[in-house]
Amino acid sequence: MKALAKPLALAMVLMAAALVWGLQLAGPGATPARAAAPLVADLSQHLVAITTGFTGTEVLLFGAIEGGGDVVVVVRGPNRRETVRRKTRLAGIWVNGAEMSFEGVPAFYWVGASRDLDAIIAGPVRLRHGIGADQLRFKTVGEKPVDLAQFRKALVRNKRRLGLYGREVGKVSFLGLRLFRTRVYFPANVPTGTYKVEVYLFRDGAVASAQTTPLIISKIGLGAEVYDFAHREAAIYGIIAIIIALSAGLLVGVLFRKI
Amino acid sequence: MQIYLPIAEMSVSVFLLLGLGGAVGFLSGLFGVGGGFLMTPLLIFIGVPPAVAVATEANQIVAASVSGVVAHWRRGNVDFRMGAVLLAGGLAGSGFGVWLYSLLRGIGQLDLVIALAYVVFLGIIGTLMLVESVRTTLRLRHGAGGRKLHQHIWLHGLPFKLRFRKSKLYISALLPLGVGFFVGILSAIMGVGGGFVMVPAMIYLLGMPTIVVVGTSLFQIIFVTANVTFLQAVTNQTVDVLLAVVLLTGGVIGAQIGSRYSGRLPAEHLRGLLALIVIAVCLKLVFDLVTVPDDLYFLGRPGVG
Numbered sequence: 001m002k003a004l005a006k007p008l009a010l011a012m013v014l015m016a017a018a019l020v021w022g023l024q025l026a027g028p029g030a031t032p033a034r035a036a037a038p039l040v041a042d043l044s045q046h047l048v049a050i051t052t053g054f055t056g057t058e059v060l061l062f063g064a065i066e067g068g069g070d071v072v073v074v075v076r077g078p079n080r081r082e083t084v085r086r087k088t089r090l091a092g093i094w095v096n097g098a099e100m101s102f103e104g105v106p107a108f109y110w111v112g113a114s115r116d117l118d119a120i121i122a123g124p125v126r127l128r129h130g131i132g133a134d135q136l137r138f139k140t141v142g143e144k145p146v147d148l149a150q151f152r153k154a155l156v157r158n159k160r161r162l163g164l165y166g167r168e169v170g171k172v173s174f175l176g177l178r179l180f181r182t183r184v185y186f187p188a189n190v191p192t193g194t195y196k197v198e199v200y201l202f203r204d205g206a207v208a209s210a211q212t213t214p215l216i217i218s219k220i221g222l223g224a225e226v227y228d229f230a231h232r233e234a235a236i237y238g239i240i241a242i243i244i245a246l247s248a249g250l251l252v253g254v255l256f257r258k259i
Numbered sequence: 260m261q262i263y264l265p266i267a268e269m270s271v272s273v274f275l276l277l278g279l280g281g282a283v284g285f286l287s288g289l290f291g292v293g294g295g296f297l298m299t300p301l302l303i304f305i306g307v308p309p310a311v312a313v314a315t316e317a318n319q320i321v322a323a324s325v326s327g328v329v330a331h332w333r334r335g336n337v338d339f340r341m342g343a344v345l346l347a348g349g350l351a352g353s354g355f356g357v358w359l360y361s362l363l364r365g366i367g368q369l370d371l372v373i374a375l376a377y378v379v380f381l382g383i384i385g386t387l388m389l390v391e392s393v394r395t396t397l398r399l400r401h402g403a404g405g406r407k408l409h410q411h412i413w414l415h416g417l418p419f420k421l422r423f424r425k426s427k428l429y430i431s432a433l434l435p436l437g438v439g440f441f442v443g444i445l446s447a448i449m450g451v452g453g454g455f456v457m458v459p460a461m462i463y464l465l466g467m468p469t470i471v472v473v474g475t476s477l478f479q480i481i482f483v484t485a486n487v488t489f490l491q492a493v494t495n496q497t498v499d500v501l502l503a504v505v506l507l508t509g510g511v512i513g514a515q516i517g518s519r520y521s522g523r524l525p526a527e528h529l530r531g532l533l534a535l536i537v538i539a540v541c542l543k544l545v546f547d548l549v550t551v552p553d554d555l556y557f558l559g560r561p562g563v564g
Binding site: 050051052053054055056082083084085086087092093094095096099150151154155157158159161162188189219222223224226227230231234235237238239240241242244245246248249250252253254256 | 260261262263264265266268269270318319321322323324325326327329330367368370371375481485488489490491492493496498500501503504507511515548549550551552554555556557558559
């Protein structure tokens with residue numbers, strides 16, 4: 001009997017809750033159910049397809065908040081290992097010198113906010129949530145050189161130059177008091193993988209609500225198949241590459257003989 | 260119109276690629292050279308990773324050489340026996356070259372070695388061609404003539420002598436083997452057919468008659484570059500078939516136009532012109548190596564030179 005008591009009690013509570021909820025819905029002037037979610041957001045597309053003609057794309061993020069506050073959006077690419085190399089001068093020419101690897105580096109990183117970030121969140125909170133490219137924590141691999149900070153800065157700087165890390169905080173704009181929207185641009189060289197789109201609702205410097213939506217960026221079509229095939233069946237790919245070249249060469253040889 | 264290159268992982272204008280292929284094809288038709296030694300640096304200049312540029316060029320040269328060798332074969336200008344010996348050396352050399360390539364890529368110095376190899380070879384060849392061109396022009400003007408016939412040197416006397424009937428030679432097989440091996444390495448690391456090294460070596464070192472030189476070298480180049488393509492695809496996955504096909508299309512058209520113009524200009528002027536182009540590409544590479552980079556730090560995917 002004792003073993004049964006607990007689930008039974010739980011069931012009773014659940015039933016009571018359902019009853020209250022049902023009454024609320026039925027009652028006149030009841031608050032809508034979505035009041036329970038102060039933040040809802042979605043993307044215009046959940047899949048970015050890199051096709052043969054891909055030149056970069058913009059994804060629209062939109063949503064609504066309940067009860068005011070500030071919205072911060074963070075888009076993170078899949079974590080990767082990155083190597084930063086430093087050029088050194090050797091006998092007048094620039095050669096690759098020291099290198100440093102970092103683990104857990106987002107392949108892509110973008111932040112958008114409805115207001116100046118510093119006005120919304122205090123430093124420690126930003127650090128905890130990793131909001132802002134300068135707040136990211138990378139794990140170092142191997143020995144730490146003396147000038148680790150230089151390498152770390154260079155990593156972010158290079159990512160920015162490639163257009164993979166936002167140069168400045170993007171604008172999240174409000175339409176009225178509740179609806180917001182922002183656009184995230186993914187350049188042509190955007191890395192593939194599963195991205196995380198984090199939407200935060202901040203009130204008085206603290207996270208009031210948060211939502212995470214996945215965004216998949218993948219190669220689709222001929223390009224994707226070629227890439228996959230080249231890595232999966234490398235030997236057959238090599239042979240096909242040779243056959244294409246041989247037949248193209250023969251074709252040309254025969255075609256232009258007549259002219 | 261942009262096209263996404265699946266292996267190079269970048270988006271490039273298809274017209275830029277067709278234009279590059281066409282321009283280099285035009286030059287190769289005009290001068291009767293392979294063009295790999297111009298195309299690879301140009302691809303690097305437009306941002307294709309050197310590792311991909313080199314491996315893809317090897318693939319494109321297979322096609323270019325096949326179409327060339329057909330014509331020479333028909334005229335009977337291919338010494339298959341000599342070609343086979345060169346090829347044996349070439350296969351070994353290109354195998355070693357691809358191994359070296361992977362090693363350099365692993366330690367992050369591949370880009371540098373590719374650039375340096377180009378500077379050295381383009382520099383030497385450009386200068387030699389320019390000097391030769393100027394000298395011939397002057398000689399023609401002064402009316403002096405005379406050309407040395409091929410001489411026997413001590414290298415020809417090495418062991419393992421073979422008779423090459425078509426080339427009218429009886430020389431040590433080690434010599435063409437060595438030439439083939441060296442050119443094979445260049446092919447793997449620089450993404451060239453190696454004609455610009457092999458043709459002079461065949462004429463001056465082996466003493467082959469000029470008429471069979473081009474056909475025989477093309478014959479060897481087909482198989483060596485095919486071998487490089489295969490090994491690069493297997494070990495490094497850096498052969499971009501799409502890039503190769505687009506370059507090829509431009510190259511074919513360019514080469515046909517180029518070969519039509521080649522009869523209209525005097526040979527010495529042509530050679531001088533090519534020399535200037537080669538030297539210009541070489542200087543650009545030197546410039547890139549010597550000037551202070553915009554950012555001393557750069558990202559490299561692990562294991563990518």
